Structures are given as C-alpha cells and as structure tokens.
Amino acid sequence: MTLFADYQYLNIRGKTHLVTKGPPVYGESTKNGWRAWDPSRSKLGSVITQDIDVGLSKNVKVLYLGAANGTTVSHVADVASIVYAVEFSPQPMRDLLNVARSRTNIIPLLKDARRPETYSHVVESNLDLLIQDVATRGQVKIALENKRFLSPTGKLFLVIKARSENVVTHPDLIFKSSIEDLSQEYAILKTKKLTSHHKDHLAIVAEPLPYK
Amino acid sequence: MGHECIENAWFCQTIPENTLSESLEIEEGSCISPHPWPSMAIECGYVSTTEEYYSRLYDSAFQAAQKSASDLTQTPDRQISHAIRTMDDYSRIENELTVRLSEWLGDYTGLSLDIPNSLETISIQSHHSRFHAHIFSLHNQLNSLSIEREKLALFIESEMSHIAPNLTQMAGPLLAARLISIAGSLEKLAKKPSGTLQVLGAENALFAHLRGRATSPKHGVIYTHEYISKTHPRLRGNAARALSGKLSIAARVDYYSGTLNPELHSDLLKKMDQIRSRGGNK
Numbered sequence: 027m028t029l030f031a032d033y034q035y036l037n038i039r040g041k042t043h044l045v046t047k048g049p050p051v052y053g054e055s056t057k058n059g060w061r062a063w064d065p066s067r068s069k070l071g072s073v074i075t076q077d078i079d080v081g082l083s084k085n086v087k088v089l090y091l092g093a094a095n096g097t098t099v100s101h102v103a104d105v106a107s108i109v110y111a112v113e114f115s116p117q118p119m120r121d122l123l124n125v126a127r128s129r130t131n132i133i134p135l136l137k138d139a140r141r142p143e144t145y146s147h148v149v150e151s152n153l154d155l156l157i158q159d160v161a162t163r164g165q166v167k168i169a170l171e172n173k174r175f176l177s178p179t180g181k182l183f184l185v186i187k188a189r190s191e192n193v194v195t196h197p198d199l200i201f202k203s204s205i206e207d208l209s210q211e212y213a214i215l216k217t218k219k220l221t222s223h224h225k226d227h228l229a230i231v232a233e234p235l236p237y238k
Numbered sequence: 239m240g241h242e243c244i245e246n247a248w249f250c251q252t253i254p255e256n257t258l259s260e261s262l263e264i265e266e267g268s269c270i271s272p273h274p275w276p277s278m279a280i281e282c283g284y285v286s287t288t289e290e291y292y293s294r295l296y297d298s299a300f301q302a303a304q305k306s307a308s309d310l311t312q313t314p315d316r317q318i319s320h321a322i323r324t325m326d327d328y329s330r331i332e333n334e335l336t337v338r339l340s341e342w343l344g345d346y347t348g349l350s351l352d353i354p355n356s357l358e359t360i361s362i363q364s365h366h367s368r369f370h371a372h373i374f375s376l377h378n379q380l381n382s383l384s385i386e387r388e389k390l391a392l393f394i395e396s397e398m399s400h401i402a403p404n405l406t407q408m409a410g411p412l413l414a415a416r417l418i419s420i421a422g423s424l425e426k427l428a429k430k431p432s433g434t435l436q437v438l439g440a441e442n443a444l445f446a447h448l449r450g451r452a453t454s455p456k457h458g459v460i461y462t463h464e465y466i467s468k469t470h471p472r473l474r475g476n477a478a479r480a481l482s483g484k485l486s487i488a489a490r491v492d493y494y495s496g497t498l499n500p501e502l503h504s505d506l507l508k509k510m511d512q513i514r515s516r517g518g519n520k
Contacts, residue, residue, distance in 0.1 A: 108292060116307035123304055130296050134303040135264070136310075147269035148248045148299065150276055174271050 032084045032105040033074070036060050044075050046104035049128045052097055061104075066223040068098040069159055069185045073229045078216055080155075080231055081181030082106065087153045089175050091139040091168065092160035094118045096125035096132070102157065103129045110149045112137050114160075139168050142175070152177040161190040166207045173211055176234045182212055188226040197226045204228070211235055247275055249284045249294070260294070261302035314401050319419035321394050322412065328387040335380050342373060353377075403498040404488035408481075408506060409463060416459050417485070428486075428493035435489070436460065436482035460485070465510050473513055480509045 036045045038055045043062035055062045065072035073080060082088075085107040093099045093111035095118045103109045103125075111126070112135045113119050119136050126132040137145045139160050153175045160168060169184050176182065186204045188197035205214060212232035220227040244250055246269035252259040276291045285291045336353070343356040346369060351359065357377060360370065391412065398411035402424055405414040420438045421427035427435065437444050439458030446452040457466055457478040469477045484506040491499055 116310040119303055119307040123300065123307070126296075126300060130293065133292075133295055133299045135299060136303045136306045143268050143270055146272045147246045147267040148264050148275070148295070149272055151272040151274055 038062060044071060046101045048100065048104035051100045051125055063101045069220060069224050069227060069229060070098050070157065070183065071101065072220055072223055073218060076218065078218060078231065080183045082155060086155050088155045088157060089149055089153050091158040091172060093122050096122035099132060100125045100129065103132050107131060110135060112139050112145060114138050140164065142172050149175055151175060154180050156180065156182045159185045161187055163191055165191060166204050169208060170211050173234050178234060178236060180234060182232045184230045186228040186230065201228045208232065244278055244282060247278060249279055257298050257301055260298035261305065264299055264302040265306055315418050315424040318394060318397055318401060318415050321390055322415040322419050325387055325390045328383055332380060332383050335376065339376050339380060346373065402492040404491050404502055405485060407503050408485055408488050413459065413462055420459065424489065424493050428489045430486065432483045432486035435486045436478050469514060473516060476513050477510065480513060
C-alpha cells in the first residue's frame with residue numbers, strides 16, 4: 027500500500043475500503059481526503075476489488091458511456107486526467123452536473139451512446155480507456171461503434187447487462203453471443219460474472235484489434 | 239490534418255470566447271470520426287495551452303448539458319404529470335388525515351358523530367382542554383389540503399385542452415393527464431400500442447399474468463372512464479379495447495398535429511353504442 031497510488035486500500039473505521047482521493051459526493055466514508063469506493067454501488071469498483079486490471083491509472087483519458095448519476099464517474103475522475111461522461115437521460119444528468127461542479131476534469135455530455143457521430147466533434151481521439159455501462163439493447167454494437175475513440179493501446183471496460191438485452195433469454199446465452207460479436211474487433215483479456223452485488227451482469231476487459 | 243475535419247470541431251464555427259455559441263455547437267454539431275481536438279485547437283490558435291482548452295471545453299459542455307437537460311424536462315406534459323401526481327398525493331394524505339381526525343374526535347368526545355358535528359360539540363364546550371387547539375389545527379390543515387387539490391384539478395382541466403385536445407375530449411382532463419403521467423410523456427404515450435395503453439396502471443396484474451399466475455387484465459386506469467365503469471362487466475373487455483384504440487389514435491393526433499379532430503370522438507361514440515346495444519346477458 028503506497029501513499030501515492032492512484033487508488034489503494036485503506037482502513038476507515040475498522041473496515042477496509044477501496045479509496046480514491048477527491049471531494050466527497052454521495053455521503054461515502056472518508057479519511058484524510060480519501061473516499062471509499064463502494065463495490066456494491068459501482069460495477070467498476072466491484073471489479074477492481076476483485077484484483078482485475080481495467081486500465082484505470084493516473085493521467086489516463088477516459089470516455090465513459092452511461093455515466094448515470096456520476097457515482098462511479100466521480101471515482102474515475104479522481105484518478106484520470108479527463109473523463110468524457112456521456113449520459114442519455116436528463117434526470118440523472120442533473121446529479122452528474124452536480125458531481126462535475128466539484129471536478130473540472132469531467133466533461134458532461136447529454137448524448138446518445140448509440141450515435142457516436144453526435145459527440146465525435148467534442149470527444150478527442152486516442153483515448154486510453156473506454157468504460158461502458160449502458161442499460162439498453164445492442165450493448166456490443168455500442169462498444170464496436172465507440173471503438174473509434176480508443177487509441178490502439180487503449181482498453182475497453184464493458185459491462186453487459188443481460189436483462190437490458192433480452193429479459194427472457196438466459197443470461198449465459200446472451201453473454202456467449204456478446205463475447206462472440208465483440209471478438210470481431212476486440213481482443214478479450216478477461217471476463218468476470220458479477221454475482222454478489224450486480225446480478226446478471228458480465229464485466230469484460232478487452233483491447234481493440236487493429237482495423238483491417 | 240485536413241481542413242474538412244477541423245471545420246466540424248466544436249470550437250471552430252463559434253464566436254471567439256463565447257460560451258453560449260460554443261455550447262450550442264456542442265449540442266447540435268456532429269462529426270464522423272474523432273480527432274486529436276486539443277492539439278488541433280492549439281494549432282489553429284483557438285487556445286494556447288491544453289489546460290486552457292480543457293477549461294473552455296468544461297465550461298461550454300457544462301452549459302450545453304444543463305440546457306439540453308432542462309429543455310427535455312421543462313415541457314408542459316411533464317409539468318402536468320407532476321400536477322396530477324401531486325393531486326393524487328393530496329387525496330391520499332387527505333384520506334389518511336381524515337381517518338386520524340375522526341378517530342381522535344371519537345376518543346375525545348366519547349360520541350360517535352361525524353366530523354362536523356363532533357367539532358361543533360367540542361367548540362361549544364366552555365372548558366377547552368390542551369388537546370383542543372391541536373384537533374382544530376388538524377381540521378384546518380385538512381381543509382386547506384382539499385382546497386389545494388381542487389385548485390390543482392382546475393389547473394389540470396384548463397391546461398389539458400391545450401396539451402392534448404383530442405385525448406382530453408375523449409378521456410376527460412384528469413384521466414388524460416393520468417395516462418400521460420404513467421406513460422412518462424405525451425410522446426411516449428403516442429408511441430405505445432393501444433394494447434399497452436389499455437392496461438396502463440394495471441402493471442401488477444399484467445406481470446402476474448405474464449408469469450402465468452393470473453388472467454390478463456382487461457383495463458388499467460381507463461377503468462375510471464364511464465364507457466367502461468358503466469358498461470356491463472361482461473362487455474368491459476370489449477369496451478376497453480375499443481376505448482384504448484381510439485385513445486391511442488387521439489394521443490398520436492395530439493402529439494404529431496395538436497389540433498382537435500371532432501370526428502375521432504364521434505367514431506368512438508358510435509362504436510360504444512354498438513357494444514352496449516349487445517347487452518350483457520348473452
């Protein structure tokens with residue numbers, strides 16, 4: 027546990043938490059400016075606590091699709107240098123704007139992740155990390171369409187929400203076909219089923235394959 | 239780096255140093271593929287440092303997101319949804335407090351009288367106990383709640399004929415507002431199939447049915463419409479289908495054209511007469 031790590035584990039009031047450094051957002055426990063990242067509220071946080079490298083480190087530039095209320099975004103912004111936060115729905119955007127008020131490295135965008143051309147004039151190319159956590163059909167298609175923002179050495183962190191894809195199909199079948207479709211343009215590094223806190227979700231870490 | 243790319247950049251076609259025009263460009267602009275915008279912005283002299291670039295982008299994007307979010311939530315049909323929900327909350331709370339008041343009065347007077355009579359009984363008592371003031375205060379709160387609820391109902395009635403004239407003519411202002419509030423907006427209601435509109439408000443029954451535990455619901459909130467509640471129970475499913483079919487057409491006309499079309503309503507009248515003439519005793 028080094029003091030200068032981008033994120034680390036810290037004991038706060040008798041419990042070990044994953045923490046990042048920044049102003050508090052949602053009433054999380056804090057200690058000396060470090061704030062607890064609750065894995066039950068954040069899929070990314072849950073994966074990091076399971077010791078999976080998602081490519082989040084100091085000074086990376088991130089495109090975050092499905093930013094929602096900005097809970098996870100706030101932790102990502104504590105570490106990254108710039109976070110383009112895309113959210114489609116106006117109500118969570120209000121909360122996201124509140125988070126962005128205390129973090130000037132969050133660029134809030136009220137855009138549809140299915141249509142990257144509507145924000146390609148704002149979001150820069152060659153980003154280091156694409157985080158995608160959207161609740162809609164066609165999640166793999168979104169990951170493929172947004173590959174254009176990633177640098178060849180960048181990483182994709184994708185959460186497939188089986189229930190958004192199709193409620194009646196068994197989640198495992200959806201995961202299987204999602205991985206197949208994604209493999210056309212990404213090299214899958216790691217997959218992990220999120221069971222404890224986030225039911226029927228599959229986390230995928232992948233690298234973009236070079237364009238043919 | 240060709241000029242055709244930089245022309246699409248959010249900072250290119252704007253009035254210099256003007257956050258408003260930049261945020262408009264962020265909202266409405268587009269580009270096929272991304273480019274290294276920060277370095278291009280420095281190259282073309284828009285900003286001199288990367289820090290300055292991100293700081294301008296932050297300001298403009300923040301403003302753009304705020305504006306587009308409020309444009310989407312400040313529509314009249316969303317305000318009406320809040321009004322009708324507030325009205326329903328008022329009546330729920332009113333009922334709860336009325337039960338409380340009547341129980342309190344019963345215990346306090348030891349008589350089983352209705353609320354106005356009990357209040358009269360205790361107000362003519364010469365001896366006022368320390369509970370007295372609180373009982374009257376509760377009663378006053380109840381009165382003002384009911385006045386507020388009526389004001390809201392009048393407001394909804396006057397607004398709805400502008401927001402959705404056809405739907406209001408057919409369903410009445412309160413039911414029309416309730417349908418919009420359950421669907422989320424007039425747009426969402428207009429895009430729903432009539433079979434969905436038919437069971438809006440009966441979600442529990444519908445999902446019980448989909449899980450195979452119950453029969454399918456015949457109607458949701460449209461039950462409050464007299465065409466259904468005053469039709470013989472055996473014909474209600476039929477009536478609900480006819481009504482919801484016409485209501486969804488009305489919602490579509492309201493959303494896409496917004497003008498009143500009296501023919502729609504007379505079609506429904508004819509159809510309902512036809513259904514009701516079959517009687518319920520077959």
